[in-house]
Amino acid sequence: MANLATNFIGIKSPNPFWLASAPPTDKEYNVRRAYEAGWGGVVWKTLGAEGPPVVNVNGPRYGAVWGADRRLLGLNNIELITDRPLEVNLREIKSVKRDYPDRALIVSLMVPCDEESWKAILAHVEDTGADGVELNFGCPHGMAERGMGSAVGQVPEYIEMVTRWVKQHSRMPCIVKLTPNITDIRKPAEAAKRGGADAVSLINTINSITAVNLDTFSPEPMIDGKGTHGGYCGPAVKPIALNMVAEIARSPETHGLPISGIGGVTTWRDAAEFMALGAGSVQVCTAAMTYGFKVVQEMISGLSQWMDEKGITSVDEVVGRAVPNVTDWQYLNLNYVTKARIDQDLCIKCGRCYAACEDTSHQAIAMNPGRVFEVKDDECVACNLCVNVCPVEDCITMERLIPGSVDPRTGRVVEVAVADWTQHPNNPMARAAE
Amino acid sequence: MTNSQLTPGVVPGRLPADVIASNFADVEPPLDQHEALVAADRCYFCHDAPCMTACPTTIDIPLFIRQIATGTPEAAARTILGQNILGGMCARVCPTEQLCEEACVREAAEGKPVEIGRLQRYATDRMMARGVHPFTRAAPTGKRVAVVGAGPAGLSCAHRLAMKGHDVTLYDARPKPGGLNEYGIAAYKSTGNFAQEEVAWLLAIGGIVVKNGMALGRDIDLDMLREEHDAVFLGVGLAGVNALRVEGEEKEEVTNAVDYIATLRQADDKSVLPVGRDVVVIGGGMTAVDVAVQSKLLGAENVTIVYRRGQERMSASRYEQEHALSTGVRIICNAAPLRVIGNGAVREVEFAYTHDSGGGLSIGNETFRLKADQLFKAIGQTLEGGAEGLAIEGSKIAVTGAGRTTLAGVWAGGDCAQGGNDLTVTAVAEGRDAAEDIHATLMA
The missing domain is CATH 3.20.20.70 (Aldolase class I)
Known part of the structure; x- marks a missing residue:
């Protein structure tokens, strides 16, 4: 012990x-x-x-x-x-x-x-x-x-x-x-x-x-x-x-x-x-x-x-x-792209993920016939709200997109390199990536 | 002379009066406030909730449970009663285990649904205890509607029509209103005088004149009703009883289960009710279970339900079957009655085993006999006279849409109408929906 x-x-x-x-x-x-x-x-x-x-x-x-x-x-x-x-x-x-x-x-x-x-x-x-x-x-x-x-x-x-x-x-x-x-x-x-x-x-x-x-x-x-x-x-x-x-x-x-x-x-x-x-x-x-x-x-x-x-x-x-x-927001890797994944075997079909996403987030979960809830990868920003409101542990998880694959939401290839706000082109204070 | 469970024949007082009284106490006691809050906490407030979809009256269950959880059971009751004016009775008699609670996601998650039925009772009891009627009538329309049958369908229809401002005359053949709520429900599901209290509470909306002892086809007829009213709703139920059509059916102590159940409901002191030592019930529905269980509670030594098909075909819910088994009732499946044996009164019933091939039921050669000093027939009810002039579909009044019969200005709902599933809650929904359709038609 x-x-x-x-x-x-x-x-x-x-x-x-x-x-x-x-x-x-x-x-x-x-x-x-x-x-x-x-x-x-x-x-x-x-x-x-x-x-x-x-x-x-x-x-x-x-x-x-x-x-x-x-x-x-x-x-x-x-x-x-x-x-x-x-x-x-x-x-x-x-x-x-x-x-x-x-x-x-x-x-x-x-x-x-x-x-x-x-x-x-x-x-x-x-x-x-x-x-x-x-x-x-x-x-x-x-x-x-x-x-x-x-x-x-x-x-x-x-x-x-x-x-x-x-x-x-x-x-x-x-x-x-x-x-x-x-x-x-x-x-x-x-x-x-x-x-x-x-x-x-x-x-x-x-x-x-x-x-x-x-x-x-x-x-x-x-x-x-x-x-x-x-x-x-x-x-x-x-x-x-x-x-x-x-x-x-x-x-x-x-x-x-x-x-x-x-x-x-x-x-x-x-x-x-x-x-x-x-x-x-x-x-x-x-x-x-x-x-x-x-x-x-x-x-x-x-x-x-x-x-x-x-x-x-x-x-x-x-x-x-x-x-x-523990770091500052500006150092978080913007190339870390995840999507919510719903385990259909664990899902009890309460629909809370749907209500949360549809009403208050990014309309990224579809409610299909038979109360089958599916994530729309082209809308999912990986906010994690569905994970947080789901009453079943591990039913919804955030899965990382493999670098090299395309994020259907942005249409862009997920880069291998770490890139944060300090290097982002939208940041007027950006420094060039080393 | 005192009787016991072993006394032969059909006699009262097989158990001490206090035991019988406690046997007929509330089968599921009401939740107290703390229990209700604990139970309400379990609701997930599902989106487009499956329980709500499963409810024939589409009560907004997550909303009313949240209203209980936040300390406003009266608001919860209003949510319930707005959809189902007999929400109090339905909370007691609904087979929730095959409706809302079966659909509850916590049934899927843990095999333990939110106790929706008991929470509904908590909310509706709270409102009724206050003596408040939460709905008011719209401005008078000057329209007159006849509602025939003061059971769940008729009461629901009458209330909704009154709410819309119409003047309703509610006819019923029996001495008291309530229909099966008053005469049919097992006594331990609706204790005290709840059915009458609920009717009185419902009628508090005003605009409904109740006329008891008025049977369709005997005291009133459809033509007359149509002449005197702008619309007619028929919620007359199924007053006839199917016969066994076997030898010896006419012997003494061969009884229609529905009649016995009605007598039982009307008896304030159950210990005076005679019951057999060996009771046999033929049928596989809720009526069969209700009469069997209540016979057992009165002190019958042996109670056996015999059903002609397999257990999976029984229309009594699994929960009801288990309730029967837990009270000591025996269930024999795949056996049909051949003849009733006895000298004057029934002594034995002979059955043959059956074979259900799917295509049809065949009677086998193997037979057996059950001792019986009381035999209950619970093999279904039928529509009785008065509906002449209306098309019939599968022995019930043919309807389309929200209970429209083939005769203009005449609607029907509840057990007497085509479709449905013989549930109180379904009758309430049909009565309500017909009322909405009548209103729309009259005001068009």
Whole structure:
């Protein structure tokens, strides 16, 4: 069986699956049970400064978006950082870490934007024996209104400044957690790197309103007739997170900066995808909140099996493996010509491909007598929409035209050579092919 | 004296009353809201959906299921009822396994279709529970139409005509409207007083005067109807019953299945209904299955359906056959009755095995006897008088187009008319389409 042992910026864990800083990691009771269930690491729910703890709302904290059969696709929350006294959390962290020395235990922090506040809390955390700290520059609700969380994460200069304080006042590895509520994710990552961060983790939650109650005309989750934007997470945000992870992984400025991937990881496959795009560990919250701690067992067995099947023996071989294949649109090969192919044996004749293509795409699917659906190669632009709407896996596939054959749509021979937009005659900025 | 399954003869109360009552409870209980949402989620919203094509009334099934899925079952009901005003009954009695659900692409994909029939019932039940009638009448046209037969075809026709603004008189021979919905459907498919409730709901559109106890050829005749109305629709069904034409058919406890089924439907307390210990049913259609299953549910010890041809020729659907088998009914194929034996009442029935060469059915030499203290004949119904003056085709009223008979101003639909397949839903479609044609003709 593949070895899932992970060494992320010196923090060791038996597998790359960590619970993200969130309600599941708010107390010793949960964290012990999570470790027992098999989680490789835990990022303890964000601690605030000494003094009276924050308070939470006393109405609903979560809103949701569901798919078919009420499958939870997206979750948003308006919960704040831990509302338990700092000394209780610190005592529990110390106790848990002592009993689970082989597991990663990172402490998430969010204190006011002054050096003294950070210095003070770092000293406390170091005393617990925790493996590292994660700076919460991400939470988009509540704390941001007080100049913390995403209010810091949206200003690269602040990120750099605070990260520098942390590295100056602590020997602990430092992960900077980034907010996605920003135009270009590379900028805060670069700032974290400049400040001396050992790694970044992303994404934190996305500003969101999950629904509007059409009886009370209030956003969900609703508190006494009012609602506020909450942080969105869960399977729905995974594509956004994957892209942001990849952007940091492939940017020359941040390439090589360790990344802990977060955002909708629900299965081993999601985790492997984050890792392939450069994540050295993954953090999970919504899947655990939906299904309980046991989900990690499927993640462990699935990743192991896949690695065995691929002949991969360590997670390091997975990390970043897909990064070289993430590129800009302008470098995509315009001579890669494909056509949709419908497997008539697998087709159940629902006609969704036809409706999608006929109504909203390129009128490239014919509906023949007997509900036989066939692709018109002379119209098919290979947009992939039919593949995406087909309810049967592998029934419709995109097949490449052999170079040298003629594309019936354009009447042109499919060239062997790679040719992209940078060389295209329609591009006023085109460079001559070399 | 208490009876049991082993009591000889034809007696009531073979099972405890509560067992009989539960045997006749809803064969397929309604979906609750959660179940309906789960079931609705499975629909793929197919393009030009095969289920819709397979439905004789062409209900927009993907649309109504999506309306259920999005929390608007009343809108779903409107989609259904706009095409099929008896969508509530059809949801209960349609052989969906050979119509919409057979065509469902998820039947092809997984052998498990979307539960269209049960979803239809969910939507229509919701609307009827609200007591809402969603359609209104058009401005009065001043035209008068006679509809004869208040079964599925007649009700459907009458409703559509009323909706178009015509004044309808709906005649029916029986004491209550509903036709086979009231007198023919197996009791466990339409529980409670649903058939009458549905008729009352349908009539809420207004403009329909119901006259019960008026039989065509007895109390009313076609000439009179034509004189007094601008158009006539005949949906009289098949009131006659085919005879076995075998020796001993006149013996006691040899009964027409349709009559027994009607009695059963009208009985509030099924435990008072007498049923045989050994019941034999002759026939291969839905009527045969319905009477056989219900005899079993009443407590008959042995119930046997005997059909003269091979199982693949039985007009009862595979699903219905399996339902019969699962209740303990035995089905014997390729055997025809030779004679009914008994002294006064039936005691045994003698059969001969048959050979179906494709060209014709031949009676073989090998015979056998089945014990029977009750024999049901379910070998088909026939058109009864009143349609004189109309051309007949294959023992039914000849029609062209949307139910036009050979007599101007007279339309026909449902079981009495040529074509169709003896299904409730088909009768509804024919009644509706004839109404549209009548309307177009009258307003031309």
